[in-house]
Structure formats: structure tokens, C-alpha cells
Amino acid sequence: EHLAAAAVATVTITYGTSSTGDHFPVPANDVACAVGFAATAVPDVPVTVLGHSAGAHLAVLVGLDGAPGPLEPTATPRSTPSPTPRPGTPEAEPCPHEARDADAVVGLAGPYDLVRAERFAYDLLPLPPDEDPAAWAAADPLRHAALRPELPVLLVHGADDRVVPPSSTLGLADALRAGGHDTAVEVLPGVDHLEVLDPSVVGDVVLAWLREAVGAP
Structure with a gap:
């Protein structure tokens, strides 16, 4: 709502997870399909x-x-009308x-x-890395940090996050910058893992970056 109120067209999706019986690459393919949907819709x-x-x-x-x-196994993003059944069903x-x-x-x-x-x-990834190294490599953003160096990235983390440490964001930022990406990082003092999703905390940070990075309204 914060983004939409600023005239940024917004699509919210869900994706397959282990709770729905889905594992990599299904979740990533769901997100990729949503990117295609958004590009077509707007x-x-x-x-x-x-x-x-x-x-x-x-x-x-x-x-x-x-x-x-391949996109073929991927269902339509479940935020769109008439979602298709999950992959694996006839x-x-x-x-x-x-x-x-x-x-x-x-x-x-x-x-x-x-x-x-x-x-x-x-x-x-249900299998350990020694049993499925290809899947682990494909699912690891750090291994892809040199791809598409023209892609701008904003990484935001709460300094008080006790679920995922801020070092996760800082490590990826280092890898992305080494790969040539324009990477902005915001570590927000006093913010925890859930608060970083609160529009009153992060909304203006994201909007300001979008205006600079992609010319959002």
C-alpha cells in the first residue's frame, strides 16, 4: 500500500515452499514467472x-x-486470477x-x-550439498554475484535482527560489488527481522532508492 500510494504499480505474490510440498527450483520459478506477469501487465x-x-x-x-x-514446470503466480494447480499434478x-x-x-x-x-x-533444498551439489550451487546467490552487473540492488537489514544476522546482507553486498553491481546497503538501528518489513520503517528508504535506481515516480 505504501508503494501503491506513491504511484508505484505493485504485484504481491505467493510462491511454493516446503509447507506446500515444493522445493527448489519451484519457488524461484514462481518468482520468475511473476516477473514476466508484471512486465506483461504493466x-x-x-x-x-x-x-x-x-x-x-x-x-x-x-x-x-x-x-x-525452464519455466514450463511453474504455475501461474497465485496472486493472479484463476491460479493453476501446483506443479506435479496432471x-x-x-x-x-x-x-x-x-x-x-x-x-x-x-x-x-x-x-x-x-x-x-x-x-x-531437501538434500544435503554433498548429495545435490548442482542444486545448492544454482540456489546460492553468492555464486551468481558476478552475473548481470548492470542490475542495481538495494539490501536492507535491521541491526537488531536475531533471526538472520546483518552479516548476511553485508556479505552479499561485498560479493555484488566485487561483481560490478551498484549495491546500496541500509542497516537500520533498533530494527529487528519483522520490523524491517514495516512500511513506516522501510517504505521511504525503498521509494527513495527506486526513484534513483529506476526512475520510479
Whole structure:
């Protein structure tokens, strides 16, 4: 609502998780499909992917590398009308939207380092890295930090986050900058893991950056 009130067209989505029986690459493909949907729904407007916590990991991953697998197994974003069944069911349909690169990424309190974020990683990737190294590599934003150096990124973290430490954001920022990305970082004093999602805390920070990075209203 904060973004929409500032004349920024906004699409809110959900994506497959372990609680719905989905694991990587399904969640990332869902996000990639949503990027295509947004680009189709609002043509000729830059598309920014914004996510919080696990969603921030996916936003950065998809921003850097697009869909990690073919879009065919991906269901329509469940925020759009008449969502299709989940992948793996006979009625599942491919993503109906053409693949499109995101123009910018905003990550809020994301667990970007899969090695350090073990609990999150095993929800996303059910097999350990020694049994499925290719999936772990594909799901790790740090390994893709040199891709698409033209992609601007804003990373925001609460200094008092006890769920995902701010070092996660700082480590990714270092990797992105080494890869040539214009990367802005905001560590907000006195803010915890959930408060960083509060529009009264982060809304103006995001809007100011969007105006500079992609020319938002």
C-alpha cells in the first residue's frame, strides 16, 4: 500500500515452499514467472523484485540469474486470477508469461549465504550439498554475484535482527560489488527481522532508492 500510494504499480505474490510440498527450483520459478506477469501487465515500466527474508533470497537469485530451470514446470503466480494447480499434478500448466529479466532488486533481511543459513537452506533444498551439489550451487546467490552487473540492488537489514544476522546482507553486498553491481546497503538501528518489513520503517528508504535506481515516480 505504501508503494501503491506513491504511484508505484505493485504485484504481491505467493510462491511454493516446503509447507506446500515444493522445493527448489519451484519457488524461484514462481518468482520468475511473476516477473514476466508484471512486465506483461504493466508494459514499458521497470520491474523491481522485492522480497523479505526467504523472499529476499529468491528476489536476489531471480534478479541475478532469472529462472533457475525452464519455466514450463511453474504455475501461474497465485496472486493472479484463476491460479493453476501446483506443479506435479496432471492439471498443472506452464507459466503463461514470457521470461523477462528484472530491472532492479530489493532484499530485506535475506538469508543469502546458504551454508550459514542451514535451517532455511534445508527447507529450500531437501538434500544435503554433498548429495545435490548442482542444486545448492544454482540456489546460492553468492555464486551468481558476478552475473548481470548492470542490475542495481538495494539490501536492507535491521541491526537488531536475531533471526538472520546483518552479516548476511553485508556479505552479499561485498560479493555484488566485487561483481560490478551498484549495491546500496541500509542497516537500520533498533530494527529487528519483522520490523524491517514495516512500511513506516522501510517504505521511504525503498521509494527513495527506486526513484534513483529506476526512475520510479
